Amino acid sequence: MTASDRPASGKAASSGPSGPTGGGGGRPTVTSRVLDILEAFSAERTALNITQISRHAGLPLSTAHRLVGELTHWGALEREPGGMYRIGLRLFEVAALAPRGPVLRDAAMPFLEDLYEATHENVHLAVLDGLEVVYIERISARDAVHVLSRVGGRWPAHATGVGLAMLAHADTELQERAIAGPLRRFTDKTIASGPELRRVLAEVRRTGVAISDGQVETFALSVGAPVFGPDDAVVAAVAIVVPSDGWEARTLIPVVRASARGISRALGAPRALRPPETALHSR
Missing domain, CATH: 3.30.450.40 (GAF domain)
Known part of the structure; x- marks a missing residue:
């Protein structure tokens, strides 16, 4: 058998208006939008610019720009000189706390x-x-x-x-x-x-x-x-x-x-x- 990086058994990434929402189907929460941004990255998309992040996350460009800035400041994302973003080391530090890691x-x-x-x-x-x-x-x-x-x-x-x-x-x-x-x-x-x-x-x-x-x-x-x-x-x-x-x-x-x-x-x-x-x- 081989393993894949693709989502496994129908577990689709959620994004945009159809993504996760707060309050049982209401408007997307800030948390859900942040998660949508992180889910925009994958094994095939390790580096994205702000326009690509906006598109893959299903967010308005202004919203994506603001949230990406906050994520970068915290360390969840890292910005390269050419304007591309990658997953940051701060997420690796947090993941290292997982008991099954x-x-x-x-x-x-x-x-x-x-x-x-x-x-x-x-x-x-x-x-x-x-x-x-x-x-x-x-x-x-x-x-x-x-x-x-x-x-x-x-x-x-x-x-x-x-x-x-x-x-x-x-x-x-x-x-x-x-x-x-x-x-x-x-x-x-x-x-x-x-x-x-x-x-x-x-x-x-x-x-x-x-x-x-x-x-x-x-x-x-x-x-x-x-x-x-x-x-x-x-x-x-x-x-x-x-x-x-x-x-x-x-x-x-x-x-x-x-x-x-x-x-x-x-x-x-x-x-x-x-x-x-x-x-x-x-x-």
Whole structure:
């Protein structure tokens, strides 16, 4: 499987008059307009001038100019000499406070590096945000199988190894939301029905790993495993992504499972301290 920077399962960016509003459908609030400005930036649009920001955010030029000035003064945006704006470091500082960000990444990095050494392909660490996965770390060799993932990128959970690993151990309400669909199809191998997804999630719980073979792009195979936190709730997932031609999932399962278990132990998950057989079948 591969990951993308595109919005995942129909989570469209909101902007302009149809964007978020305050008061249950009233006029857009200042907060919603600020968020619209930040959402104007993407992996494909990392630098924008004030006219482009105004257009993508659906705001009058004067409003965009005023709010962009305030965001720049605070550090959320940075202005380049040519008049282009980029996301500022102040947002990175704030994001670093997220509990599923640097703390999780720091605990996981030694295990991700070991996992990378096992294949010299792609290694992903991701968290679940609703029915989407968000990638918070990626290690990849120059000649590894091509994937579109980036740190901060999103993808529908049902089509990815990391997503299936987390969904299988998520709360029942979230699982049922995923099963109810719609389930976006990318290839002929993509899970596209509720009953199929329910069966796959049960298999993930039974085996402790999730296999996504050609679900997003037919040439890529992903093997993922869940990571648990101090309360034994799933907090992340780790995965290896390799070419489907020349690799078999069964050869990757032991190292992926061991990596996820090591990260869980580093985070203080009680289940990671129990014998593997006991932890495998507990939820």
